Amino acid sequence: MSEYYELKLGELTRKLPLIRLNPTLTIASFVLLGDAELTHYAAQKLSEQITEPFDYIVTMESKGVPLAQELSYCMGKKRYIVLRKKVKDYMKNPRVLSVNAITSSQDQVLVLDGEDAQIIAGKKILLLDDVISSGGSMITAKKLVEDAGGQVILQAAILAEGEASERKDILYLERLPLFD
Numbered sequence: 001m002s003e004y005y006e007l008k009l010g011e012l013t014r015k016l017p018l019i020r021l022n023p024t025l026t027i028a029s030f031v032l033l034g035d036a037e038l039t040h041y042a043a044q045k046l047s048e049q050i051t052e053p054f055d056y057i058v059t060m061e062s063k064g065v066p067l068a069q070e071l072s073y074c075m076g077k078k079r080y081i082v083l084r085k086k087v088k089d090y091m092k093n094p095r096v097l098s099v100n101a102i103t104s105s106q107d108q109v110l111v112l113d114g115e116d117a118q119i120i121a122g123k124k125i126l127l128l129d130d131v132i133s134s135g136g137s138m139i140t141a142k143k144l145v146e147d148a149g150g151q152v153i154l155q156a157a158i159l160a161e162g163e164a165s166e167r168k169d170i171l172y173l174e175r176l177p178l179f180d
Ligand SMILES: Nc1ncnc2[nH]cnc12
Pocket: 027, 028, 029, 030, 031, 102, 103, 131, 132, 133, 161, 176
């Protein structure tokens, strides 16, 4: 078996290393961090397909952050909200929820700063990540947003991995297979 999967995203191609996570699951590792060209390209392509009005993008650490930055800028949004992986000392009334994600073996949480919770109350929210796979992070993010009084109008990502590519309720640019 090749050690790489060749991802084609419009005019861009990337060689993604195949990483065995456990005896029955291998992923093609898609690391967006540092890839300014692909981040910019993907944000532009997503912006062309997002027709529904929204107020804020909400994304999650870590790999969603540069994408949310680019997409916010592309779509004329002056700020976006980042769900963090840890409670920070400067947060006020942080809200913490646990996540199931395929790429993390340890318990993971997402945290919404109470200040950000106030910003998204009553607002239309676009939830954004680099990859949607099991959907665990998105489920947790959606709950945090809704508990804060925000309305999720769309869930979007660059890639939908495995069974996520069958979902009709998400917007994505390309499929990413899982390997056994
Ligand atoms: N294939 C993948 N590469 C990087 N991060 C991921 N998160 C979920 N699937 C992933």
